[in-house]
Amino acid sequence: MSADPQKEVHVQVWDAPVRLFHWAIVILMLVSWLSADQGYMRVHLWSGLTLLALLIFRLVWGLIGSTTARFRDFLHPPRKVLAYLRGLAGANKALFAGHNPAGGLMVVGLIAVLLLQAVTGLFSNDGLRFHGPLALLVSEETSTGITGLHGMIFNVILVLVWLHVVAVGFYLFVKGDNLIFPMLTGKKKRAHVPEGWSIKLAHPLMALLVLMAAAGLVFWLTV
């Protein structure tokens, strides 16, 4: 850190755990999709369990993480979200260091849907040689029903991901605000951050601890 942080061109907006979480989710979603498509069910199982652990971690990190990781930072009342969306068409001057109100909604939506997908996966079966780790706790009929749900939620995820990518593209090409770069490096141009704002970082060790606890919980639940 240099002597006067206010003079720097870039400001840190994302902590490392959030960024790692984001890109890990991207990779795991692709792995889950391809493995299910190609019938590699062992791979699908482990990528799903990892996803579940990460999602649990993210929920906790949303309570105790760095400023921009917390839900209270990006959860806004619907009225405010609508106002923000309306403002997008014009010259919206409001600045957000972390997720903007629309982005926050997207994050919560994606987490919720992915969580649902991971949990339904636990109870699913492929009707052949494979079933999720908790599928035997419910009747075969229930499991088959849940499997149908698991398939449908996937379509919802596809739509949400598409929306997400289109929105990011919108910021990049239309508004000239690159959101991808900060998610990689953690830093944003000072001009895109409210005056005088700075992040309160949570301890990375804490993140590790929470992640291990989440992994432990998933392991205990399923293995």
Next chain:
Amino acid sequence: MSDRPRSALLYFACVTLVTAAGIATAMTFRPAFRHQVLDVLGLADVPQAAPGSFYTARVAPLFETRCNGCHGDKMDRGQLRLDSFALLMRGGKHGAVIAPGRVDGSELFRRITLPESDEQAMPPSGKPPLTKDDIIVIRLWIAAGASGALPVHAIKNAPKPVVEIEIPQSDPVQVHRQRAPLADVVRQLQVRFPGMLEYVSRDSADLEMNASLSGGTFGHAQLREFLPLQDRILRADLSGTAITDGAAPVLAAMTRLEVLRLANTKVAAATMQALAPLKSLRSVTVTGSAVPPAAVVALRQRGIVVYGSDDVR
């Protein structure tokens, strides 16, 4: 930033184009997706199989019992459904599974003929397999053009269909109701003649009587007591009883009689003549009775089996 609306327009035009291209690509390479989209747009082609077709009579039932658990309305493994002709012909995730006229080119046929140990074999290991005859039926149908219209008798050399026996679920309340009008009579006779009168089954109000174990103590007077049940008795075993031709009117009154056993009794030709009006009669046993062979000719002509008339002792 005055040009923002224009660039937004440009951007969303691009997004629409890319999305459309994506959907088009998916529709090309994912037939199942193509069908989903066409279904939503109401543009899907839904061919129907005819009611009397070979497909409906012989092929569809095989899928129903062996495949539709995983490839049906509850589950569509591999996005393949076999629960209707249209869905079967659409195929699954990787396209058509039936190549009309080409058995070797049909993925479905390849899968069902793989050895059980093969990962791709269908039905998968552990599930009840298709029989040799089932496979022949499917092969003949594909070879004949995999049509939904081809009549069932058009394929001559098809193996006989397998009939699975369904045992009807009886309705105790209904049975009780049917039995009720004569239930008291039946009960009284059952007490008076233990073991001689019983319902033909649990789901029926019809009866059968067996006096053969009572020997000579059972005669006309006793038989007459069963007259109130004349329309209910389907089977009467009077072998070894004391009845003679004098019982003929009572027997002739048992209009629904199917089986009549008169072995080792003194009945003769007159009783055989009296049986003429019994429409349901299937078999008569006269072994060891006084019935001469000539007396049963008429019965035999009606297709009734007569046992023992040629071997009178």
Next chain:
Amino acid sequence: MSETIKTPTQFAQLQAQTRRQFLGWGMGGLGALYMNDAMAAPGHTLDLARNPSTPLSVLPPQIKSKVKRVIYLHMGGAPSQLELFDHKPMLARFHGKPAPEAFLKGKRFAFISGIPKLLGPMFPFHQAGQSGAWITDRLPHLEKSIDDLCFIKSMKTDQFNHAPAQLLVHTGDPRTGHASLGSWVTYGLGSENQNLPGFIVLISSGGITANAGKPLWGSGFLPSVYQGVQCRSAGEPVLYLDNPKGVSRAERRQVLDAVEQINRQTHREYGNPETVARIAQYEMAFRMQLEASEAMDIRREPQKVLERYGAQPGKTSYANNCLVARRLAERGVRFIQLYHWGWDSHGTPTDEGLNVGLVGRARETDQPTQALLADLKQRGLLEDTLVVWGGEFGRTPMWENRGGQEMAFIGRDHHPSCFTIWMAGGGVKAGLTHGETDEMGYEIVRNPVEVRDLHATMLYLLGFDHKKLNYPYQGLDQKLTGVKPARIVSEVLA
């Protein structure tokens, strides 16, 4: 005790009533409750509750049945299908050649080891009757009734030793402790004749009964009153049934009355329904003293009938047993089980040679079996009697080489993969051949029939859904057909 209960029997009956029976009996007023009870148990059990003092009383079948009684001709030791009914000309062509590797890979045999030779059929075959069914020249009598037979050439079992395989055929399970076919049938239907056991067992062929012994006709977990009663065609029909010398029937009656008093006392104290069953069994034995001797006495048959069967009164023989079987069928006995041992044609001693022992067994059984079929038919009994003939498994198309050695006599090893049985009589399609083995007679190629499928089919002919004829024991609703799915072989039904 309430004063309205007057006799010990009434009391015993009341004691034996279960909730299910109570609800069942009260169907008029308690219909809703009954339905509730029936719904609560999915695929529920058929209610076979009886008055415990008449455990063999007739109950109607579940559905209208074609068959009233069964005569089961068990050929112990497993007769060779390749010598009797399963015609394999291709096997004859390859006679003496070493068995192909595919026959041996991953297989276990009772005695064959190394690479055995193929063994062609020992006797010429020909087609017979209207049906054109194939048959050996060793069964010239049976041939006369061949159009009454329905062959299943694709029977299979998973047991290759006699005792477990016989248990599987007779009780639906290769271990002891299960109820036999005859027990299930008498449990389900009762018996028409209350003065004779409902399930009678007749054994021929010397000292050997059956490898698995009496459990073959045991009642297993069913009440013991439904077990098979072994009767003899020579001497006293039922051992220890006659009164001892110097004891009159009146004296026997007095003894029984005294014993009954004691049994009632016991029942009052312990309330075990088996005690009531025991009283019933004593009473039946007393009635049997008169009826059994008469039923088993083939001397009462005319000479020409004896000749037709080849029966000789006073001896123990399969022929006598066949004749007795007919007499019992006429007298309303529900299940008549014959055992004839000696078909285990390994080729070790002479009598186990296909060329000697099997020929002898064929000769002993050929005429009586046909006589039984013809006699039943002539008396109109075949239309509601089911006759089943068969062993416990089949025999290999390979020449047995016990320990890799050539055998002194010609034989075949045990073969569970396929065997032939036939059925005749009520409800089966006469003149039909169902199922098919490959050209060497080694594996089934069409329409395999498991033993449990045969059982399900027999029970269906008797008017039962094999799934509903069950009995709760050790936490499972026990069935003759076990827990694996069984199929009613509709193809063989008339």
